[in-house]
Amino acid sequence: MTATEGHIDAVRPAPRVGMQAVAQKAGVSVATVSNAINRPELVSQALRRRVETAISELGYIPNAAARSLRTGRTESLGAVVFDLANPFFAVSARHMSNVANDRGYALTVMSTDQVITREEASLDFLIRHGVRGIVVTTALPDLSQLVAVHDRGVGVMLLAQESDNPAIGSVHVDDFAGMRLLVEHLIRSGRRQFGFVDGPGRAHQHVARRAALLRVLEEAGLDPAAHLTEVVASAPDLDGGRAATVELLARRGASLDAIVGINDYTAIGVMLSLQSAGLSVPDDIAVTGFDDIDIAKMLAVPLTTIRQPMAELGSIAVGQLIDACESGSPMSQRVLVPELVIRRSTST
Missing domain, CATH: 1.10.260.40 (lambda repressor-like DNA-binding domains)
Structure with a gap:
């Protein structure tokens, strides 16, 4: 018709x-x-x-699709982080996405729960989909696999971790210096029997924080064998902190006077577990975290911690990754200064 x-x-x-x-x-x-x-x-x-x-x-x-067929690259980036339920990574990811969008890129964010096979699969997925660069918080024991990613023409920037290879960029707070500030504060406050809730695996920032804890105790004349009890949490989160605290109390009971959490998320789990056990923070046991996530200052007993500028870290990571990918310049290494934030969880 x-x-x-x-x-x-x-x-x-x-x-x-x-x-x-x-x-x-x-x-x-x-x-x-x-x-x-x-x-x-x-x-x-x-x-x-x-x-x-x-x-x-x-x-x-x-025609971006046609251009990507010619070049093998899209105007896209990837981010591979530990846990998007952790406010540290959620805030960082939001600012990474904002910067990427402002500069004409799409950002795909993937969460690994520090499972190495999941991290490897995430990296492979992003590479196969033609991203120009990837921001990574890695659970891998060394950077050799990330160097291999770089050698395939994909830029790599570590978030909240230090790089020991010039091919891999990084932006992070000095984790060793930050933990030093926390432990020195606890010792000045009269704390002598420490519990430490570590994270699983060998994440670079966690290794640095533990090393600082041991160093400061030794410098203060406190033998770690006599003054430190360590528990590795199943995950650096609320549930991991809760369960690790139960184990610490079973092993040391009321002799502990400070518990150091590997991050804020874990430390909040520690505080919840202490409350369930009828112990007072900080009168019975002081607690510290690391990150200064927003909720840390909103708790009934606000948390002493090290402030990491989450928004700045995410923004710098993506901004410098794009700069390097577009210009072909070397990846940058940025170290930010940690800030001790003292709140009621360590001060009566």
Whole structure:
């Protein structure tokens, strides 16, 4: 039937404006248009303006899918972190995403729960999907696999961890210095019998924090064999902190006068477990964390901790990753200064 018989023909979309039309409008070659879009440093400012004007007037939209087929890369990034339920990573991821979006990139965030096989699978997934770079908080024992990712042409930036390889960028707070501040504060407060709730695996930042705890005790003349009881939590989270505290109390009972959590999330679990056991924080046992997540200051007994600037860490990680990927410059290494935040969980 025809339209005159009561039917309306399907509305066809306007044909997509192509690069050839832009070239004709600007009076340049197709190659010049391509360079102006993809490699603007190769095109003079005058020619770029002509191409940009033509693009604006014609409503040309670069075909990202076609470009990704040619280059093997998309305007996308990945992030692989421990646990998005942990507010530290949730806040960092939000700011990573904001910076990526502002700079024209999409960000895919994946959570591993510090399971190495899950981390490896996440990295492989992101590489196969053509990301230009990946922000990683790694549970891997060394950086060799991440260097292999870099060698495949994908930029890698560590979040909240130190890099010992110039191919891998990093942005982190000095974890050793931060834990030193916490333990020195506890010793000044008269605490002498320490419990330590460590995280599972060998995460770089956790190793540094434990090393600082041991060093400060030794420097204060407190033999760790006599003054420190360690428990490895099943996970660095609320449940892990709860269960680890039950074990600490079973092993040391009321002799403990301080418990150091590997992070805030774990330390809050410690405090909940102490409350269930009828113990007072800090009168019976002082508690410290590490991160300064928002809830740390909102607890009935606010938590003493080390402040990590979560928003800044996430923003720097993605911003510098994009800079390096776009310019081909070396990855940067940024170390931020830790800040001790003393609250009622250690001070009566």
